[in-house]
Amino acid sequence: MKALMFGWEFPPHILGGLGTASYGLTKGMAEQPDMDITFVIPRPHGDEDQSFAKIIGASFVPVVWKENSWEHVESRIGWIMHPDEYFWLRNGIKYDFRRIYTNDLGCIDFSGKYPENLIEEISNYEAVASVLAHQLDFDVIHSHDWLTYPAGRFAKQISGKPLVIHVHATDFDRSRGKVNPTVYNIEKTGMDAADHIMTVSNLTRRTVIEKYHQHPNKVTTVHNAVEPLKDAESFVKKPRKDKLVTFLGRITMQKGPEYFVEAAHRVLEKTKNVRFVMAGSGDMMNDMIELVAKRGIADRFHFPGFLRGRAVHDMLAQSDVYIMPSVSEPFGISPLEAMQVGTPSIISYQSGCAEILTNVVKTDYWDIDAMADAIYSIVTYPSMYKSLHERGLEEVNNIKWSDAGLKVRAIYDKVTGR
Amino acid sequence: MKNICFYFQIHQPFRLKHYPFFGIGQDHYYYDEFQTEDRIRELVEKSYLPANRIIAEMIRSSNGKFKCAFSISGIALEQFEFFAPEMIDSFKELAKTGSVEFLAETYAHSLASVYDQDEFVEQVNRHARKIENLFGKKPTVFRNSELIYSDEIGETVARMGYKAMLMEEVKYVMGWKSPNKLYHNPIYPKLKLLIRNNKLSDDISFRFSDTSWSDYPLTAEKYLSWISGMPDDEKIVNVWMGYEAFGFIQRAENGIFEFLKALPYHALEQGVAFMLPSEAIKKLESVEAPATLYPTSWSGSKDISAWNGNDLQQEALKKLYAVSERVKLSKDKPLLHDWLLLQSTDNFRYMSHSDAYGTHYSSPYEAFTNYMNVLADFLDRVEAQYPTSVENEELNALLKTINNQEKEIQRLEEELKKARSQKTSAK
Numbered sequence: 001m002k003a004l005m006f007g008w009e010f011p012p013h014i015l016g017g018l019g020t021a022s023y024g025l026t027k028g029m030a031e032q033p034d035m036d037i038t039f040v041i042p043r044p045h046g047d048e049d050q051s052f053a054k055i056i057g058a059s060f061v062p063v064v065w066k067e068n069s070w071e072h073v074e075s076r077i078g079w080i081m082h083p084d085e086y087f088w089l090r091n092g093i094k095y096d097f098r099r100i101y102t103n104d105l106g107c108i109d110f111s112g113k114y115p116e117n118l119i120e121e122i123s124n125y126e127a128v129a130s131v132l133a134h135q136l137d138f139d140v141i142h143s144h145d146w147l148t149y150p151a152g153r154f155a156k157q158i159s160g161k162p163l164v165i166h167v168h169a170t171d172f173d174r175s176r177g178k179v180n181p182t183v184y185n186i187e188k189t190g191m192d193a194a195d196h197i198m199t200v201s202n203l204t205r206r207t208v209i210e211k212y213h214q215h216p217n218k219v220t221t222v223h224n225a226v227e228p229l230k231d232a233e234s235f236v237k238k239p240r241k242d243k244l245v246t247f248l249g250r251i252t253m254q255k256g257p258e259y260f261v262e263a264a265h266r267v268l269e270k271t272k273n274v275r276f277v278m279a280g281s282g283d284m285m286n287d288m289i290e291l292v293a294k295r296g297i298a299d300r301f302h303f304p305g306f307l308r309g310r311a312v313h314d315m316l317a318q319s320d321v322y323i324m325p326s327v328s329e330p331f332g333i334s335p336l337e338a339m340q341v342g343t344p345s346i347i348s349y350q351s352g353c354a355e356i357l358t359n360v361v362k363t364d365y366w367d368i369d370a371m372a373d374a375i376y377s378i379v380t381y382p383s384m385y386k387s388l389h390e391r392g393l394e395e396v397n398n399i400k401w402s403d404a405g406l407k408v409r410a411i412y413d414k415v416t417g418r
Numbered sequence: 419m420k421n422i423c424f425y426f427q428i429h430q431p432f433r434l435k436h437y438p439f440f441g442i443g444q445d446h447y448y449y450d451e452f453q454t455e456d457r458i459r460e461l462v463e464k465s466y467l468p469a470n471r472i473i474a475e476m477i478r479s480s481n482g483k484f485k486c487a488f489s490i491s492g493i494a495l496e497q498f499e500f501f502a503p504e505m506i507d508s509f510k511e512l513a514k515t516g517s518v519e520f521l522a523e524t525y526a527h528s529l530a531s532v533y534d535q536d537e538f539v540e541q542v543n544r545h546a547r548k549i550e551n552l553f554g555k556k557p558t559v560f561r562n563s564e565l566i567y568s569d570e571i572g573e574t575v576a577r578m579g580y581k582a583m584l585m586e587e588v589k590y591v592m593g594w595k596s597p598n599k600l601y602h603n604p605i606y607p608k609l610k611l612l613i614r615n616n617k618l619s620d621d622i623s624f625r626f627s628d629t630s631w632s633d634y635p636l637t638a639e640k641y642l643s644w645i646s647g648m649p650d651d652e653k654i655v656n657v658w659m660g661y662e663a664f665g666f667i668q669r670a671e672n673g674i675f676e677f678l679k680a681l682p683y684h685a686l687e688q689g690v691a692f693m694l695p696s697e698a699i700k701k702l703e704s705v706e707a708p709a710t711l712y713p714t715s716w717s718g719s720k721d722i723s724a725w726n727g728n729d730l731q732q733e734a735l736k737k738l739y740a741v742s743e744r745v746k747l748s749k750d751k752p753l754l755h756d757w758l759l760l761q762s763t764d765n766f767r768y769m770s771h772s773d774a775y776g777t778h779y780s781s782p783y784e785a786f787t788n789y790m791n792v793l794a795d796f797l798d799r800v801e802a803q804y805p806t807s808v809e810n811e812e813l814n815a816l817l818k819t820i821n822n823q824e825k826e827i828q829r830l831e832e833e834l835k836k837a838r839s840q841k842t843s844a845k
Binding site: 266269270358359361362369370372373374376377380381382383384386387388390391 | 732771
């Protein structure tokens with residue numbers, strides 16, 4: 001089974017959860033012996049892990065025919081792609097894309113981020129897809145998230161191969177209801193063209209069915225998993241006098257930071273030996289600092305700012321409780337990461353991961369009393385912490401990408417008729 | 419001649435209300451009366467009362483040949499008194515027929531037999547008093563909460579004067595031995611043991627209306643033919659279950675009451691009699707039971723791990739029973755009543771990760787948090803009466819002094835009087 005996947009991000013250069021999820025799934029699927037995956041991303045950096053999938057950078061695929069010597073190509077992109085491959089891909093140019101601005105090799109300079117002209121990049125990605133669809137050999141096309149739906153759809157149109165799209169989020173989650181019509185149009189067209197749709201949670205599945213009017217039979221939930229944390233043992237919880245309750249993520253409306261502050265306030269009314277941390281940044285950060293001051297709990301509430309890399313896991317490991325009161329979260333990988341370092345998590349029912357996790361405390365995002373109660377319970381009753389700690393670790397270590405990969409494979413088999 | 423020994427259990431906990439931690443130190447009422455009443459009323463209407471009526475009728479029409487035993491926890495009796503007094507009357511009438519026996523158990527349907535000997539004895543006595551008050555007869559056969567049994571518990575029970583105790587058919591204890599005989603405690607042979615027949619009990623309570631079961635549909639005739647066909651040396655079949663099997667677990671529309679009604683007729687026809695536990699121990703010869711070192715029960719795993727198998731349950735139980743001694747010193751009635759209600763096994767069962775039977779919480783963690791918040795308030799109240807800064811023994815001595823004060827004053831006054839009269843007579 002040969003799959004052509006279109007993605008937007010790939011570790012180590014990631015901007016959000018999409019890259020992590022695409023990477024994990026691809027790696028998990030590669031464990032199937034007859035699985036052959038080609039993963040297309042807009043702009044590779046050359047340090048991506050290619051051991052389990054071939055990575056093609058869209059910014060090195062020619063879409064406009066330009067005459068170049070072998071040596072010139074070698075000197076320009078030899079560090080990442082063999083010149084022979086460049087010339088071979090060049091034979092796949094069947095359409096006139098001269099309207100697009102290209103460089104001396106006939107390639108498009110993708111940013112691979114989320115720039116102002118994102119919509120333009122998305123449609124340029126289509127041009128790349130057409131070349132690849134003509135030249136590569138594959139059985140199924142797999143598009144990760146809305147940015148790559150047009151590319152996948154075009155590849156399907158050219159090759160006649162089935163298209164599977166993977167919904168990591170919808171615009172309804174991102175905008176809390178105020179949907180951007182252009183984005184919606186891209187999403188809807190992609191879904192309509194797809195032979196099958198995968199969603200990361202039942203929550204998202206429902207959105208896809210109800211808001212994008214897809215037939216339920218066409219939509220399957222494949223829950224995300226989490227990559228094992230290799231150096232989990234290196235994160236040791238240091239003993240400290242006060243208990244630590246942590247929120248970690250973008251401080252935006254979608255993540256429900258205000259509910260965390262209110263819950264903290266309630267906990268501090270009753271007990272003093274707890275500190276609260278809101279790590280991350282976002283457009284609601286200043287509002288939150290003000291709210292904390294208004295509630296008079298600023299001496300117990302801390303804003304360390306945006307954390308990256310090891311600091312994230314270390315922050316989680318030092319915490320006694322991790323809390324994610326998201327208002328709408330298609331999946332939400334961070335509670336699983338907290339569990340990997342043994343930290344009990346409190347999550348909202350409105351998060352997709354609540355569908356698969358058992359050893360966490362679940363509350364509604366608006367239910368600050370229940371949230372406060374759960375925080376109080378974990379910091380006060382030792383066995384509550386111990387149970388969530390031990391059982392959570394065991395649970396999260398059994399959530400594997402290879403299992404998600406098998407579900408995706410079953411869908412591939414169905415759409416290809418094998 | 420084969421005998422069937424029926425016994426039906428009734429227990430429902432006082433459900434705790436949603437008790438967030440803000441309530442600790444403020445709110446001393448812990449129960450969700452609405453839920454508790456709603457639950458008990460539903461059971462009474464759908465199951466207990468219709469079943470009682472049918473049993474009364476069966477006793478009448480069989481001239482007292484149909485017999486069965488009941489075990490009703492003290493807490494369930496309280497709920498009947500509050501919410502369904504007609505149940506008490508109905509049981510009183512059954513008691514008058516003489517064909518019904520009431521068994522002793524722990525008042526609170528608690529784990530005291532495992533965690534607190536003194537409390538256990540006190541609860542059993544309390545329950546026996548209640549049964550005697552209501553139904554006019556002191557129980558002679560003991561049944562522990564959830565059929566928990568070990569030889570050690572058996573010994574305590576025997577010391578309290580009970581002649582027999584009930585026990586679950588536990589494969590890892592019984593091995594190949596048949597449950598259809600009368601046994602006795604290996605260290606204390608005076609204590610007879612009756613053993614529940616697992617299969618025949620669950621056939622009625624869990625499989626009766628299961629259409630995928632190979633013996634579906636179960637008729638009274640078929641059921642009794644299994645019993646009459648048993649080997650000659652197996653004299654007694656103990657069929658025990660929760661009373662809600664009739665009309666609640668097995669719905670009335672599936673014919674469970676008709677099945678019950680048909681039993682005496684087919685029993686008579688196939689030569690099977692009904693027997694009460696207290697009769698069985700008099701009439702049958704007993705053999706020695708294999709040793710039971712660790713507590714067994716009738717839960718799925720047949721041990722007590724459904725109530726104390728995980729860290730949550732262990733912390734809750736440990737903190738609860740740690741104050742037992744202090745609570746017993748108290749004379750504060752509401753405090754003592756809460757002490758009982760908080761001991762119900764259900765509170766701990768809801769915290770089980772694998773076997774939270776009957777839970778109304780969404781997770782064991784929620785059950786634990788709610789219980790611990792309530793317990794924290796309860797412990798605060800105990801602490802307020804008897805601060806932990808005072809040692810138990812010291813406290814005991816102080817209380818003795820206080821309690822004896824009156825006697826002491828009286829004694830001294832008398833002495834004084836004597837001295838005075840001596841003085842006057844000396845003049």
